[in-house]
Amino acid sequence: MDGDHLKTLFVLGAMLLSMPLSAAQLDLQLGEHSRTWQTEELLKHPQVQNITIKNDVSYKKDMVYRAVPVAALLSGIKPEDHLQAVALDGFAAELAAAPLLNGEGARAWLAIEDPAHPWPPLSEGKHSAGPFYLVWTDPQAGNISPEQWPFEVASITRMAPVAERFPALLPDPALKKDDPVNLGFALFQKNCLACHRLNGAGDAQFGPDLNIPYSPTEYFGADFLKRYIRDPQSLRQWPQAKMPGFSAEVLPEGDLELLVGYLKHMAGRKIKP
Template identity: 65%
Template sequence: MRAWVAFIPLICSLTVSAAEGVKPSAQLTVELADGVHTWTTAQLLALPQAQTIKIPEDVSYKRAMTYRVVPMAVLLKGVNPEQHLQAVATDGFAAEMSAGPLLATEKTGSRAWLAIEDPSKPWPELGKDKQTAGPFYLVWTQPKAGNISPEQWPYAMAKVRLLASVAERFPVMRPDPALAADDPVNQGFAIYQKSCMACHRLNGAGDSQLGPDLNHPHSPTEYFAAGYLKSYIRDPQSLRQWTQAKMPAIPASVLSDGDLDLVIGYLKHMAQRRDVAK
């Protein structure tokens, strides 16, 4: 999980001018089926769809924030709702997302926006000696309506790209194909993609560079005593106090007890499928 700490996405397409007296400039890369599109801060702010919105409960800043934004749908022309996208940040955070919610344009329900940091009006830092959430930050209005999780609020975004599904890209992460589609293990796999994959790899597969692999050399379901893995996920500092730790506490309001059990069930299953990565 990353939205509570100063994290976010992978191959850096962010360019900053260090020349004295030159304001920082940034560039967002959007990779779609029709090619690679690049947008500078100035180009995005000049779009006719640019507007100002208020986010009452910002995930990263933990308070109300006002941003200059453009609808994500404007940047994703030609993408179909059933397709899959990945938002990549400068620190290795890689958020996997279904395209559907990002394309929504209705005034009711969840809606995705690209918040753009104006170099002349920088946003606050996320904490002492930390960066801001800029230069690009994916924010949502009415997130609860679409069950949008904190991992779907990537900040310091550098790239958005159209990709095949996780199961297609990383077969070694898939549960036993003999299992039914609605098997609890497959349900756990779906939740893992949304809630864990932005920070962790599994069986050596995945695009994130933040957290440790959750199956190599061992699964946490193997080295945590019964009950302690749940406690660790809910509050890592309750088991192992470490000021440099990046993993945040994940409350039930973000990941329900039922969903947490499904994720752990998936991890237990994959501990028996470590050989699929060989």
Template identity: 60%
Template sequence: MNKRTLCITLLTLLSFSHLHAAELTLELGNGSQRLSSAQLLAHPQAQTIEISDDVSYKRNMHYRAVPLAALLEGVQPGDHLQLLASDGFAAELSAAPALSQTGSQAWLAIEDPEQPWPTLGNGKPSAGPFYLVWQNPGASQIGPEQWPFQLATIRKLAPVTQRFPQLLPAADASPAVQAGFVQYQKNCMACHRLNGAGDSQFGPDLNIPHNPTEYFSGDFLTRYIRDPQSLRRWPQGKMPGFNEALLSRTELANLLDYLSHMAGRKTAIE
């Protein structure tokens, strides 16, 4: 066996072992619970589902999955959830759409070690072992940042506004800035911090030391958000583009208003 074949074999075995050992942690205010892939695949509500136009795989996919609501014991629609991925991605989500049985429906997809999912690209892993997917996402305006893959932990927490006051615009900020703050929470916060505030460890801070509205001139920031690779083409780029179906012109304008506003509200990172 040559070195290349040996490396491939070892990587395959490690990946297989990782799937077998995978555990999802639930921290929902009633202690911490860990569920293995085997336990979730054997869940009484587990079933095979079809996801149309999967956000990560860019095509229709089939998964063995459990309704997310079935795992959220004690969680109420007014609660707030955070979904942490193993790579530091931290999605924030109101519990209401996660619990809904109509409109958008949230599912926890579980990767079966016996039937591993495709990789997300050359040299990349799959979306497993756990992946939050949605049927009919448009009904609840679920964006791509609410599809965390390689999911590791689901937590019930206080809302963002209570946990991170450094993110709040001024009390007299315009309605456009306030609306932009909502878009920031939905579309940016899973990857970025701002003023050091947030739980994501995935992307750079958007205000410290400099806010992107301070160094992108003209319409380049808009163009970058719409299609990052159109301005900075590099294979390691991870930021997705936000087309008008995901972020309307008005929503994008509001987001830029919020970022510009926060450029004048920098706080030191402790």
């Protein structure tokens, strides 16, 4: 290869390295209010602003983002609606609409990664949390779970409630609505369903099924199961472990009892997929 070709390749390589990340798009599938947002459009949104997230769930440090209130993007969505945020890697976060529409207290924001100023990688060899990342200010005010912070978001879709889509998750229908098992089922949807299936039901692609062939309540002693939920790495360690710990601020002790109670109940309601 002669000198001119080498020089051309060097210049092309330098240009590629200096190019910013490409812009992305976010698909909002909200019925008659569906639309697709481009990165550039969101960065020019009339409500876009800089926000500071203290001890960001994914980066484990304070972060500053250009962000738009999620409520400003959910045209036509009502508090009783149910949404699913799907990430580029297939992670599917089940989200009640009501917290996303809050204008005070725990407030949801869509952080937008500017291709000209990319965010740092989540860890060595990994991507950033972009192009879009659902973050919260004052999350403690709403007991916001780590599973309610989906990153690499590609779409947000209005869906039928989980109980309608996946009847295999349902507790005994004879139980009253306010039975502790049903309260535990609501906590399961909020904290577990993004990563785990149960009885083969759910859209998750990451963690193991929590009932088939065995429920963790059958192979963990109750105290060890609670400890595992609080701090997975304290019981099992491996390089690719992804399960976050659920602190008492996120999952109060009473809620943890309810969640384990739901899992115990479902151990008696196995339905093979």
